[in-house]
Amino acid sequence: MQPDKDEQRQEEVFIAALLYRLGECAFLSTGGSEADVLVQQLEPLDDDKSQSLIKRHFGMSFSQLTLGLANHWRLGELLSKSLDHPEQRTSEVRCV
Secondary structure (H helix, E strand, O other), X not given: OOOOOOHHHHHHHHHHHHHOOHHHHHHHHHOHHHHHHHHHHHXXXXXXXXXXXXXXXXXXXXXXXXXXXXXXXXXXXXXXXXXXXXXXXXXXXXXX
């Protein structure tokens, strides 16, 4: 990943990629029966319908939840930027 970047930047890209779905993982690992019901409802849906159901259910997307956690826990600018401004992605952020 990003062989043209220095080692520190490569590590940051790798960690951001690992954390990119943190919000979804956090909910699904602690959501209990509510998470089980949501997973059952999401299984037959395509991506657009899934995103709509998630937003109706929570009032936000999993990406927005991830962004909130990343900012609150100060998980790094690269992760936050990749979630908050995807249209302004640099080459590192596009890898995430």
